[in-house]
Amino acid sequence: SSIETQFHDFRLQLEGSGSVRERIRALAAEAESAARLIQASLLLVHQSLPIPEVMEKAKVQIEAMREHFGRIADILRECPGQYYRYHGDWKSETQTAVSLIAFLHWLETGDLLMHADAERKLGMDASEFGLDIEDYLIGICYMSNELPRYVVNQVTAGDYDCPRKVLKFLTDLHASFRMLNLRNDLLRKKFDGMKYDLRRVEEVYYDVKIRGLISGDSKQDQNTKAE
Amino acid sequence: SSIETQFHDFRLQLEGSGSVRERIRALAAEAESAARLIQASLLLVHQSLPIPEVMEKAKVQIEAMREHFGRIADILRECPGQYYRYHGDWKSETQTAVSLIAFLHWLETGDLLMHADAERKLGMDASEFGLDIEDYLIGICYMSNELPRYVVNQVTAGDYDCPRKVLKFLTDLHASFRMLNLRNDLLRKKFDGMKYDLRRVEEVYYDVKIRGLISGDSKQDQNTKAE
Amino acid sequence: SSIETQFHDFRLQLEGSGSVRERIRALAAEAESAARLIQASLLLVHQSLPIPEVMEKAKVQIEAMREHFGRIADILRECPGQYYRYHGDWKSETQTAVSLIAFLHWLETGDLLMHADAERKLGMDASEFGLDIEDYLIGICYMSNELPRYVVNQVTAGDYDCPRKVLKFLTDLHASFRMLNLRNDLLRKKFDGMKYDLRRVEEVYYDVKIRGLISGDSKQDQNTKAE
Amino acid sequence: SSIETQFHDFRLQLEGSGSVRERIRALAAEAESAARLIQASLLLVHQSLPIPEVMEKAKVQIEAMREHFGRIADILRECPGQYYRYHGDWKSETQTAVSLIAFLHWLETGDLLMHADAERKLGMDASEFGLDIEDYLIGICYMSNELPRYVVNQVTAGDYDCPRKVLKFLTDLHASFRMLNLRNDLLRKKFDGMKYDLRRVEEVYYDVKIRGLISGDSKQDQNTKAE
Amino acid sequence: SSIETQFHDFRLQLEGSGSVRERIRALAAEAESAARLIQASLLLVHQSLPIPEVMEKAKVQIEAMREHFGRIADILRECPGQYYRYHGDWKSETQTAVSLIAFLHWLETGDLLMHADAERKLGMDASEFGLDIEDYLIGICYMSNELPRYVVNQVTAGDYDCPRKVLKFLTDLHASFRMLNLRNDLLRKKFDGMKYDLRRVEEVYYDVKIRGLISGDSKQDQNTKAE
């Protein structure tokens, strides 16, 4: 019957897209595995392991992660226009990946990893398989969540200048985010959460400042202004 | 038949109230948008931007917000007696609006923005579309939630007299709220939360006091008492 | 101080609206109590008590119920424009009340109790405290739910003409409801239920028809039409 | 110190009440086990097993169930005044027990098992460990839930007089319940459910009546009325 | 009939227990109202109002609270053995009450209010309407939560000896609690919270100690011991 014919046709189509999805999921799972190892290395910064050493540990896995994303890109090139059909299958892995490489970048340079750089570092190419901007932004929010803990542990380890630097970075980042006209629920929620990171860092800064632990004085603060 | 006439009539009425609700919701969403922008400007006080500058930035949006509420009022004037039918559709936006203008008012004057003033500032007129008292009170509670953060950042920026002033304001506000015999669940809950703001401000005051950072001495305290 | 005056004022107003709500709730509870008693009387029609006797028993309670709604109306007249503020507190009681008086009305007259009549019978006046249309419609659906049971018990008691009359009424009612374009979830759900009432009554009609238990023939049917 | 003495004392008491609760729970679980077996025997009445045989089968388990409740009673006698402290731990088992023995009683006598009799049959004594009235009433509601099925199966087995008898019993029971001014949520809910049992029995009665399956005629009905 | 008699009887009993519950709830609500007022008075100790004055303000309300509990006791004496039937209706009010009178007792004497004393002060008598031990313990945990705030505000007001005294009391209390083997979730959670109170008080003690704000030395400490 015509019903049967139509449904048979559907079946073929769905099986096709199902197999694409499965291949993507397998790669996303591997990317996540690599991400976990990077994360485990990154945890060491809270124990004040020197950043170069942390970088060293993470390097191989970052390479692996990039390769997995690259292979997802290969698959998607075969299905033009369907990027967002399968987006849900690697989305959260991408966000995690962004948060990790952005944190590492910040540790090394003190700067924010920009979208285009993140895209390049993850082996995604802007044409068919670019890094979705919302994924990038959510990843940055996750990175921000790590900062309060980092600041606390740095101060405990005797680095009293850290809160001021982090507070400056986070304040700028928060201000930049505020330029966005957010509607998307998850991103808005994550951004709203950034406020708590900011508050916590402000509190830590307050704690070291009120105890006079910051070497610099008001003069140094003025210098900073000039930065 | 008369039954048919009746049901035909019902059809029209049901469709009518549905469309009123939709128009109100759209306006409430725009009011919320404006509120977000005001909030963004307000955040700058935590970075010690001079209050007049903050006010300047917020002005246009406050005007916009007032206009949106004004247009909701227009719609409600067409449906006399149905204020509370649609109340749920703009209630939480009103509470946010109150918290913002009350915070600005406090920054400028050090005083609590009174209900009648809030009503006027939001372009609501008491006759048909007044500001519900519970919405006003909840908004005030939200404002109180901002104060601990403000105090922490002011102290960090070197304003050691701020905790004392805020503590006095908050203690008075808290005492005023205690005069109410609250039953309403949400309002009671929000008010109960105010206690934590008070505690935090007390702690900051303690921090500056014990470190002798307050210029004034017991004499000054006595003066304050006399305020 | 002026703050104190304001909060003192609030206290009065909050206590005022709190007590309004409490008085309404108390009255709604009493209305519901009366409704339960009417319902208990109405149950007797299923045991074939003559309708006038049932009416007699229900009368006092209907009077009581009307009075309770009347007193809610009195309270609301003191608070103009706040009908919908307290609507949730008597809504479901109103729906039950409509279903009861509509059933009684149908028992007496065989006709649908119109919205305006229901409003009047419940002691609500259209100006300030009218009967909400959705409440009316939901009440009518509840009434429809009682009809299959009524028909079954009437036939058991030997009244074989009852199914035809109920079937005609319910068919007309159902056709009228179909004129509405419903969005409301509860109302649509209740309306869907009416289809099953219709089918059950139609089955009973079929049962008596095939057994030739209806004395009359098509001629008699035409007479009935003229009723 | 006296504080230490006090807390040492607390420790003993807290451990004591914990162990009482555990012993009661174990007994309640055994009572429930016995109840399941009685229920299994009772199911046979739906297959038209003669009632005396059913009774015979159930007897031993009823004895067992009574004993378990008896042992709960023993425990409670050791903790005077704490009946309701542990009530939640055997409450639902008691309700089931009541429903079972009340159904058996009705099968044997056609009458409702009274509260005092139920209490006695369950080995509870009114003085320290009586049968809570709400538990009794909820149990009776559960019993009512069994009747529609019983009627359907009896008619299938050719007992066409059963619906009339059950309908009378259930109508009376329902009327008695209506005398109560129920507030308790669970009980009210269970009682509201009884309405559906009543409706179903009415429908079965309708089915046998319209098909003339009841041997008796209107005269017999009048006799019945006189019962 | 005997059924009617029985149900008539049930009606009376259900209405009886319903009204007992309502009376208890009303009294519990009044007790809670009084507790709120006591709490409001107690808040003044944080503003360094002399304790006798605070006591003075609280006195009347304590009397009122005791009376409400006393009247609950009266009701329960009419229903022997039903203490735990209605326990849920005043439980949380009792816990609050304990926390308040224990705090006041500590302010006056520096000692822990013992269970038997709390019972007596709340107008409960051990025979029929005693103070449940878990309620007492939870109340004591609530009291502990107030102490850090008290210490902070006392130091701000210049009472530098307060931290030492509170610290000693809280350390002893905590040690006593550790004697219990807790299973109860709520109680254990509350007890865990006490650790943070202890830590906060210890921090304040440290703050005053390193600044040499405590006049006395170890000798003075011994004197204090003798207090």
Place this chain on the structure above:
Amino acid sequence: SSIETQFHDFRLQLEGSGSVRERIRALAAEAESAARLIQASLLLVHQSLPIPEVMEKAKVQIEAMREHFGRIADILRECPGQYYRYHGDWKSETQTAVSLIAFLHWLETGDLLMHADAERKLGMDASEFGLDIEDYLIGICYMSNELPRYVVNQVTAGDYDCPRKVLKFLTDLHASFRMLNLRNDLLRKKFDGMKYDLRRVEEVYYDVKIRGLISGDSKQDQNTKAE
């Protein structure tokens, strides 16, 4: 460190069992796929397709399903004693499989498919990879859920003897289940659900019986007794 060594060891072990699990899951998914096709064929019995034709359609898939379970068995033979470790990964598929082959068996023979036969038909061997008895029983419960619908549709198609036969089968099955002393939550719940199947079939039987649609009379019923 020893911690690292130990965790490295754990990692190897877990990766091993993880890969076993993955292979099992893949096979279970294929078994479920086959089960779906069988189920789709079985749906045709509700449209009164002759049973041999239905069997014909299902055959190939049953073979496939058996093979998949067989390969799961192979894997488990490699991991002696860990049957229940991976049980959760094919459990629900097994239950579905049992329900399908048991339904087919019943359609063909009118008898219950016994445990040992089900085991054999599914290609499981009792020694290492037997059919768990609870899975078997749950599968049988699922089968029972299909029967009410089957009976309804058979009667609509004119087979008036079907309800009696199904009722007999289901009554026997239910009685057999009652011999079990169930504790397991899921099985108990599923079995409790069987009661509703039984009731529904009783109702259908009642419907055909009361209308005299069963060809046989009481005599035939007595013959059945002798079966």
Place this chain on the structure above:
Amino acid sequence: TAIATSGDPSSNSPMKEEFAKYANYLNEINDKRERVVKASRDVTINSKKVIFQVHRISKDNKEEVLMKAEQDLVAVTNQYMSKLVNELKGTDFWKLRRAYTPAVQEYVEAATLCTFCKTGTLLNLDEMNATLQPLSDKFAEPLQINVLDYLLGLADLTGELMRLAIGRISDGEIEYAQKICRFVRDIYRELTLLVPIMDDNAEMKKKMEVMLQSVVKIENACFSVHVRGSEYIPLLGSGDPDYSFLGVSDF
């Protein structure tokens, strides 16, 4: 202080410049999404009205009611679906799918319901997409309803068919109800096989349960008519029960 200055949004850091780009991107996509949502609401509401119109059917007004329903449906297609198509032009359909899927499902429901009532057959996805073609041939990529939305709409269709069947039985149109029953069973069986391979099938699984309930409701109604009708035969000796007794047709 240091932080104050840098937090000032008027300052031009590279970060700010980057975020200005992100802001543009988000504004555009959000505006488009908002427009799609609005267009979708219109499609939904008006498709629902078509469905209600179909339910106004009765034994005697069939032609007329269906004619009206069809006209309404054409209006939905031309007025509202075309608007949706317009808003979506040139976008990745999958990106905004969440915004329009309820509308498309409701539209599928309405269109297939109309077709079934008129011809007794299932309106195919290809046929539906062909109808949409003219609305969008000006653009590079015309909106095509995807398989998933079509199947989800079909699942809802069975609920409406159940309501229709109950109504038809009340009107004495037993044959019609039986036709519906067969049709719904076929769809249910076919969908059974597709559910597990559908993209994100949690929603569909829920709908399958509701659908089975609908099937059972229709079957029970047919059963009820059947056994009731059976009592008619012995009385009149005729082979066929006279279902015209049923319903209000004889008032």
Place this chain on the structure above:
Amino acid sequence: TAIATSGDPSSNSPMKEEFAKYANYLNEINDKRERVVKASRDVTINSKKVIFQVHRISKDNKEEVLMKAEQDLVAVTNQYMSKLVNELKGTDFWKLRRAYTPAVQEYVEAATLCTFCKTGTLLNLDEMNATLQPLSDKFAEPLQINVLDYLLGLADLTGELMRLAIGRISDGEIEYAQKICRFVRDIYRELTLLVPIMDDNAEMKKKMEVMLQSVVKIENACFSVHVRGSEYIPLLGSGDPDYSFLGVSDF
């Protein structure tokens, strides 16, 4: 009637005979499960008591408190774990795992807590299983705590260590708290890598969140002591803050 007879359980159909077998099987397994559950509750309660005992530690009573805790733990092992081992003998450990896993986790928590307090190291799974060996060497298959239960117990251990750290800080034992902090961080990092490959990791995922909170609580406490201690320096001019000021040690 027909149905009555067949439904009578006293009749002997083949179905009944089969079900009698199933009933036996179920009764046996259920009885065993019940006994295991009871033995588990004893293990749980008494392990919890060991943990409470450890928390009674303070600066001066360490030896004595830990000695008592260890004795209690030995008693748990010999009295209650041995009973559990006994009940499980000859059974597939995986089948009844749900019945005993909470007990084993709690036991792991207690045993590792004691060991950490005494030696500052992690008690290994192999060592634990070695302790259990003598309890069961009479049977073919001795109870072995499996990796999953061990890891789940370890996750809970961090909560207890957090409580311990807070308590130690109050007692002025900052070094001790820092040691705990390092230990907990190590465990957390190692577990991070294992969670995704654990058998049924929903439970573990929840525990990881709680664990991170515990880590942060300890870190915050250490931070707080540190910055507070920093104020001490300028006053006394000593390089090392005198943490002995902290706590009740000086009453």
